[in-house]
Amino acid sequence: MMSSDSEQKDGSSRCTYRIAYALSPKKVESFIQPSLLNLALQRRIHLFPLQLSKPLSDQPPFDCLIHKLSHPDWIHQLLLFLSHNPHIPVIDHPHAIHRLHNRITMLQLVDHLNLTSPHLSLAIPNQLLLDTPPSLFHTLPSNHITFPLIAKPLLADGSAGSHQMSLVFNEEGLRALNLNPPFVLQEFVNHGGVVFKVYVAGRHVQCVKRKSLPDISEEKFGGSQNLLPFSQISNVAAQEQSDQSLAKLMEAAELPPSSFVNEVATQLRQALNLNLFNFDMIRDSKVEGRYLVIDINYFPGYAKMPCYETILTDFFLDIVQQKQSEVSNNCVAILSIIWWSSGNVRDSGIVKNGEGGLGKELSCIYNLASEKVAPNPSLVQVIRKCWDSGRQ
Numbered sequence: 001m002m003s004s005d006s007e008q009k010d011g012s013s014r015c016t017y018r019i020a021y022a023l024s025p026k027k028v029e030s031f032i033q034p035s036l037l038n039l040a041l042q043r044r045i046h047l048f049p050l051q052l053s054k055p056l057s058d059q060p061p062f063d064c065l066i067h068k069l070s071h072p073d074w075i076h077q078l079l080l081f082l083s084h085n086p087h088i089p090v091i092d093h094p095h096a097i098h099r100l101h102n103r104i105t106m107l108q109l110v111d112h113l114n115l116t117s118p119h120l121s122l123a124i125p126n127q128l129l130l131d132t133p134p135s136l137f138h139t140l141p142s143n144h145i146t147f148p149l150i151a152k153p154l155l156a157d158g159s160a161g162s163h164q165m166s167l168v169f170n171e172e173g174l175r176a177l178n179l180n181p182p183f184v185l186q187e188f189v190n191h192g193g194v195v196f197k198v199y200v201a202g203r204h205v206q207c208v209k210r211k212s213l214p215d216i217s218e219e220k221f222g223g224s225q226n227l228l229p230f231s232q233i234s235n236v237a238a239q240e241q242s243d244q245s246l247a248k249l250m251e252a253a254e255l256p257p258s259s260f261v262n263e264v265a266t267q268l269r270q271a272l273n274l275n276l277f278n279f280d281m282i283r284d285s286k287v288e289g290r291y292l293v294i295d296i297n298y299f300p301g302y303a304k305m306p307c308y309e310t311i312l313t314d315f316f317l318d319i320v321q322q323k324q325s326e327v328s329n330n331c332v333a334i335l336s337i338i339w340w341s342s343g344n345v346r347d348s349g350i351v352k353n354g355e356g357g358l359g360k361e362l363s364c365i366y367n368l369a370s371e372k373v374a375p376n377p378s379l380v381q382v383i384r385k386c387w388d389s390g391r392q
C-alpha cells in the first residue's frame with residue numbers, strides 16, 4: 001500500500017511510504033535524528049509527525065503509525081481509529097503496550113516461553129506485590145523471597161516516580177522504605193555489574209552491554225546499611241567503582257550467545273504481541289547459564305543502539321511491504337473469484353464472448369484475472385471448490 005508519490009529529478013514519480021509518529025517532545029528529540037530521516041528518505045520512507053492538536057481522523061494519510069503516548073484521550077482515539085481502519089498497521093496495539101506498564105504483568109509471560117537452548121535457562125527474579133505501607137509489617141510477608149531486595153513501583157508508565165527504586169538490605173530497611181504502595185519487592189541477583197539490553201524492532205534484534213548495579217558482597221550485605229534509594233544506576237555504580245575498573249568489567253563481560261538472545265527475543269515478541277521494545281537481562285553469578293529478565297520497556301531509546309537507523313528503517317520496510325503484499329494477495333483473491341465466475345457466466349451462454357457491453361467488459365476482467373490466477377493451479381482448485389459448493 002503506497003499512499004503518495006514523490007517527484008524524482010528525472011520527472012518520474014516513485015512511490016513513498018508514509019510513516020506517521022506520535023511521540024513526546026523528548027522522544028522526538030532522541031529518536032527522530034536527521035540521520036534516521038535521511039536514511040529513511042533514501043529508502044523511500046517519509047517519517048512525519050502527527051498534529052496532536054487535531055483528531056486522528058483529520059490527519060494526512062499514512063501507511064503506518066508508530067507511537068508512545070499514554071494519556072487516556074490519545075488511547076481512546078487510537079482504539080477508535082483501529083476499529084475503523086483495521087488494515088492500517090498501528091505499531092503497537094495499546095492493549096499490548098499496557099501490559100508493560102505494570103511490573104507484575106510485564107514479566108509474567110517470561111516463565112511461559114518454550115526455549116530450546118540445552119545449557120541455558122531463563123527466569124524472572126522471585127518477587128511479590130505489596131499494597132500496604134511497609135511501616136505496617138514487621139516481617140517479610142513471604143518466605144519465598146530473601147534479602148537483599150529491590151523495591152520497584154508497580155506502575156512502570158515512564159513517569160519520574162516509576163523509576164524511583166531502593167535496594168533493601170533487611171527488614172529494618174523495609175520498614176524505612178519511603179515508597180507509596182503498591183510496589184514490587186524483587187530479589188536482588190548478583191550478576192557481575194553488567195546488564196544486557198536486548199533491543200527488538202520486529203524481527204531485528206540487537207544485544208548491548210550496559211553498566212548495572214554492582215554485586216552486593218557478603219560484607220556489605222551484613223553491614224550497617226539498611227536501605228539505598230536510587231533512580232539512576234550510573235550514580236550508584238560510580239560510587240562503587242572507578243571509571244577504569246568499570247571499563248575493564250564491561251569489556252570482560254561476555255555477551256550471551258546470539259542464538260539464545262534471538263530465541264528469547266522472538267518468543268517474547270510473539271507472546272507480548274509487540275514489535276518495538278527492549279528487555280533487560282542479567283546473568284546469575286551463582287548459577288551457570290541462568291539468565292533473568294528484570295525489565296521490559298516499550299519503545300526504548302533506540303538511538304543509543306549502534307546502527308539504529310538501518311535497523312529501524314529495515315523494520316519500517318518490513319511493516320509496509322508486508323501490508324502491501326497482504327493487499328495484493330487480497331487483490332489476487334478477488335480477481336480469482338471474478339475470473340472463475342466470469343468464465344462460468346460466459347460458458348453458460350448468458351453473455352457471449354466478444355459482444356459489446358457487459359460481454360466485452362467481462363471478457364477484459366476475465367483476461368486480466370486469468371493472468372493472475374491461471375499460473376497458480378492450487379488457487380484454481382480452491383476457486384473451483386468454492387464455485388461448486390456455492391452452486392449446490
Ligand SMILES: Nc1ncnc2c1ncn2[C@@H]1O[C@H](COP(=O)(O)OP(=O)(O)OP(=O)(O)O)[C@@H](O)[C@H]1O
Pocket residue numbers: 125150152156162163164186187188189190191195211212213233280282294295297
Ligand atoms: N532483580 C535485580 N537484580 C539485580 N539488579 C537489578 C534487579 N532489578 C533491577 N536491577 C538493576 O536496577 C536497574 C534498574 O532496574 P529496572 O530496569 O527494573 O528499572 P527501570 O527504572 O524500569 O529501568 P529503565 O531505565 O530500564 O526503564 C537495572 O538496570 C539493574 O541494574
Ligand SMILES: O=P(O)(O)O[C@H]1[C@H](OP(=O)(O)O)[C@@H](OP(=O)(O)O)[C@@H](O)[C@@H](O)[C@@H]1OP(=O)(O)O
Pocket residue numbers: 026027030068156157158159197278297299300301302304
Ligand atoms: O525516551 P523515553 O522517555 O521513552 O525513555 C526510555 C529510555 O530511553 P531514553 O534513555 O533514550 O530516553 C529507555 O532507555 P534504554 O532502556 O533504551 O537505555 C528506558 O529507560 C525506558 O524505560 C525509558 O522509557 P520510560 O520507561 O521512561 O517510558
Ligand SMILES: [Mg+2]
Pocket residue numbers: 280295
Ligand atoms: Mg531497565
